[in-house]
Amino acid sequence: MSTTKTIHTRPFAGQKPGTSGLRKKVAEFTQAHYLENFVQAIFNMLGDCRGKRLAVGGDGRYYNRQAVQIIARMAAANGFGKLLIGRDGLFSTPAMSCVIRKYATDGGIILSASHNPGGPDADFGIKFNGANGGPAPESAGEAIYRQTLSIDKYLILDSEDIELGRIGKTELGGMEIEIIDPVADYAGLMASIFDFDKISQLLVNRRFHMCFDAMHAVTGPYAREILEDRLGAKPGTVINGVPDESFGGGHPDPNLVQARELVDRMNGDAPLAFGAASDGDGDRNMVLGSGFYINPCDSLAVLAANAGLVPGYGEGLAGVARSMPTSRALDRVAQSLEIPCYETPTGWKFFGNLMDAGKITICGEESFGTGSNHVREKDGLWAVLFWLNIIVESRKPARSIVREHWQRFGRDYFTRHDFEGIDSARAAEMIERLRERASGLAGERAGELRIQAADDFAYTDPVDGSASTGQGVRIFFDDGSRAVFRLSGTGTANATLRLYCDKYETDPSLMELDTQRTLAQSLQAAGEIAGIAEFTGRTAPDVIT
Ligand code: G1P
Ligand code: ZN
Numbered sequence: 001m002s003t004t005k006t007i008h009t010r011p012f013a014g015q016k017p018g019t020s021g022l023r024k025k026v027a028e029f030t031q032a033h034y035l036e037n038f039v040q041a042i043f044n045m046l047g048d049c050r051g052k053r054l055a056v057g058g059d060g061r062y063y064n065r066q067a068v069q070i071i072a073r074m075a076a077a078n079g080f081g082k083l084l085i086g087r088d089g090l091f092s093t094p095a096m097s098c099v100i101r102k103y104a105t106d107g108g109i110i111l112s113a114s115h116n117p118g119g120p121d122a123d124f125g126i127k128f129n130g131a132n133g134g135p136a137p138e139s140a141g142e143a144i145y146r147q148t149l150s151i152d153k154y155l156i157l158d159s160e161d162i163e164l165g166r167i168g169k170t171e172l173g174g175m176e177i178e179i180i181d182p183v184a185d186y187a188g189l190m191a192s193i194f195d196f197d198k199i200s201q202l203l204v205n206r207r208f209h210m211c212f213d214a215m216h217a218v219t220g221p222y223a224r225e226i227l228e229d230r231l232g233a234k235p236g237t238v239i240n241g242v243p244d245e246s247f248g249g250g251h252p253d254p255n256l257v258q259a260r261e262l263v264d265r266m267n268g269d270a271p272l273a274f275g276a277a278s279d280g281d282g283d284r285n286m287v288l289g290s291g292f293y294i295n296p297c298d299s300l301a302v303l304a305a306n307a308g309l310v311p312g313y314g315e316g317l318a319g320v321a322r323s324m325p326t327s328r329a330l331d332r333v334a335q336s337l338e339i340p341c342y343e344t345p346t347g348w349k350f351f352g353n354l355m356d357a358g359k360i361t362i363c364g365e366e367s368f369g370t371g372s373n374h375v376r377e378k379d380g381l382w383a384v385l386f387w388l389n390i391i392v393e394s395r396k397p398a399r400s401i402v403r404e405h406w407q408r409f410g411r412d413y414f415t416r417h418d419f420e421g422i423d424s425a426r427a428a429e430m431i432e433r434l435r436e437r438a439s440g441l442a443g444e445r446a447g448e449l450r451i452q453a454a455d456d457f458a459y460t461d462p463v464d465g466s467a468s469t470g471q472g473v474r475i476f477f478d479d480g481s482r483a484v485f486r487l488s489g490t491g492t493a494n495a496t497l498r499l500y501c502d503k504y505e506t507d508p509s510l511m512e513l514d515t516q517r518t519l520a521q522s523l524q525a526a527g528e529i530a531g532i533a534e535f536t537g538r539t540a541p542d543v544i545t
Contacts, residue, residue, distance in 0.1 A: 002159035002173045004077045008152060009033045015041070015148035017141040019347045019489035021127025023113045026063055029124040033154075039071055040154035041147035042109065042128045043078045045140060050079035055099050057091025057182060058111025059218040059252075059281040060243035061118030065089045067111050067126070069161050076173035077155035083175055084108075086182030089164050090243065092218045092282030094382065095186035097133035097375035102185050106131050112218075112281035115253035116492065119246030123492050134352035134376025138468060141349075183225045190226060193312030193374055194385045195392070202392040203233040212384065213262035213277035214241045216248035222282060222381055252279050254286035254368055254380070255545050256293060267291050274391065274398055278380035283348075284368040285380035287387050289398030295515075297327035297414045297502070300364035302405050303386050305333045307362060309393040310386060312374065321354055321363040323347070324457050324472055325484045325500040327412035330364070336409070345459045345471035346486065352376050353463035366416060366500065403511070410506040413518045417541035418488075419497040419532065427487055427495035430535035434473045434485055441475065446525035449477040457484075475526060480504050481519065483526035497536060499526060516544070 012031075015022060015038050022038055029035055043049050056071050058064040068089040075083050084103060091099065093110055100108045113125035128136045128144065136144070157173045170177045190196075202208050212227055214220035220241035227233040239261060240248065251258045254277035266275045266288045275288040287294045294302075304320050307313035321342035322330045334341035342360060344350035348369065354360040355373040364370035369378035370386075387398060394401060434456075441454035457471040472486035481503035488496035501519045505511065533539055 002157045004173065005156055005158050006153050007033070007036070007156060009037055009154055011149050011151055012037055016145045017127070017136070020114060020135065021110070021125050023116065023123055023125035023490055023492050025492050026120055026122060026124045030063060035067055035070055035126070036074065036154045036156065037148060037151050038126060038144075039074050039109070041144045041151055043074070044147045044151070045143045046106070051081040053082040053084070053103070053105040054080050055084040055091070055096060055103070055105045055108035057086035057089055057096055059092065060088070060090050060245065061111075061113065061124065061247070061280065062120055062122070062245040063124050064111050064245075065164065068164065070156070071109055072162055072172060072177065073157040073159055074155060076175040077157045080175050083177050085164065085177060085179050087165060087167055087179055090182045090218055090221070092182070092186070092222055094283055094371070094375050094377045094379035095182055095222065097129060097377040098186045098189050099180070100129060100131065100133040101375065104131070110281065113492075114281050114490065115251060115279040115284060116490070117247060117251050118280065119249070122246065129376070132352060132356055132376050134355070135347070135349040137349050137352065137466070139466060183222050186222060187226050187230060189374060190382065190385055191230070193310065193382070194389045195311050196231060198392045199385065199388045200231045202388065203227070203231050208274070209272045210237060210274040210276075211262055211265050211272050212238045213254070213259050213275070214238055215250065215252040215254065215259065215277060215279065216240045216242065216244040217252040217278070217280040217282070218243050219278040219282040219380060223278070226381060226385070247280060254279050254284050257543070259286060262288070274387070276384040276387070279368070282380050283378040285370065285383040286368050287384065287398065289402070292399040292402070294398065294402055295414050296364065296368045296370070297329050297366050297412060298402055298405070299383065300326070300362075300370050301329035301333050301409070302390070302401060303370060303383070304330055304337070304362050305405060305409070306390045306394070306401070310389045313361065313372070317361040318358055319354070319360040321351055321360045323350070323365040324474070325416070325486070325498070326364065326366040327414040327502040328504065329409065329412040332409045342462070345457065345468050347489070348378055350459065350461070350468070353461055357463045359462070366414065406511045407508055410504055411511050412502050412504050413513070413515050414502040415500070415515050415519050415523075416545045417499040417501070417523065418543040419499070419536050419538050420542040421494045422497060422536045422538065424495040426535050427497055430497070430530060430532070431473065431485060431487055434530055435470070438473050441529070446477070446529050448521055449479060449525045452476045452478050475529065477522055477525065479522070481522040483522055485526070485530055497532070499523065499532070499541070501526065
């Protein structure tokens, strides 16, 4: 017999969801009552939970399984009618979004800190997605936070752990539990969007060799099933494909530094034709051609421009959207397609309303995130399949597709410089000072450049009218380049300053230049205006993407 217990608790400081849910060190999450408080705050935000349906799963990192057990016992105690759990407690973020939508649950809880490292000494995270399958909007995040500030009790069942490894239905304190295959529904959705027959011909018959780096994270089982089992790619196409609680000790972050093994295979004497990697929870992607890095901003624009080649988008795109710091390459495609292009603050949650309202079909961010209205999350494997579908239809290698895109639309050189682990107070002061000065910067000289305009980006959601302010300081220079400053909202220690920079080039002979050199002048000017060296003590970024 299981009994419901009411546990008395006290608020923890700092349970405020950031860009993508609540992320903290494992040691913080595993304190008594810490996770429970936040979960109860989600339930309280939802109101009367009796009879509601919830999905739960995560990226397999350390503490994932224990958290699933706690959430199951709390959901039962709070009167939920049904809980859907991915086998072994796993769901990639896009697969969770797919499952919420397909089974019409009232929402889902994802256990992930995305590309942050995992393990007992690393990071853990939890985020709530609503009934549309997308990240909770800012208002819901605020409501959860308010609940965490006044919480004094939570409900939990006193019961044995449930068996997470066996597919099927069970019951816990009157709540139905169904363990489902975390891959099947998602793989089915992909097969309904892309031309699996043609992609399969490419992977099986031609001399086309590719590699997918799952980075020891959750996409391993998804990529194996879709690429190797269904599409017939050679066994071994998926590397680092077994999810590991600490991601093999690495950062499951698909970039040129972390996905080293993949990058090596894409270069050298016998480079592969196509390569891709995904992050901890499977929502990010990096795609590579033979010896050729494809910037995420360009990838987004290329997908939008070639969507007509993919069966799922054959009827055209309603509109597109990008986060503000993302380069304006997408805008040029939208203009030529004569469809609207929306500019939103950083974070996937801002795309949800636009998709629900039918205003956009494809959207993305510079941070290796691309997606569409097939779910309400960015989707790493979806982007990979999209690329494969374009490659097979156009009969061109990835590199040529991008080069021809530049020739047609012009090239938006783009880079992001991250200054990590800087003092939070100093970082906040620097941004604050920039904000105050922004409106007066126009006309000032900075090095060789003159500032044309500057502002502190604010956004009013065209669907529900909600306003978001302070979303990043933008500086537009007179040579057409742009610099953006904002602080990361996903870190778990100190502050990370992000400096984004882009510049548009239309001269066909200037399409193959070095990105850092092309943007050096604007980066230098931006750094001087903001006083990066004075405020952070740094003269160079830690990570360049
Ligand atoms: C980062 C990215 C942002 C992305 C988020 C979640 O947030 O910059 O585009 O939506 O991770 O994956 P940030 O750390 O910049 O707040
Ligand atoms: Zn992620």
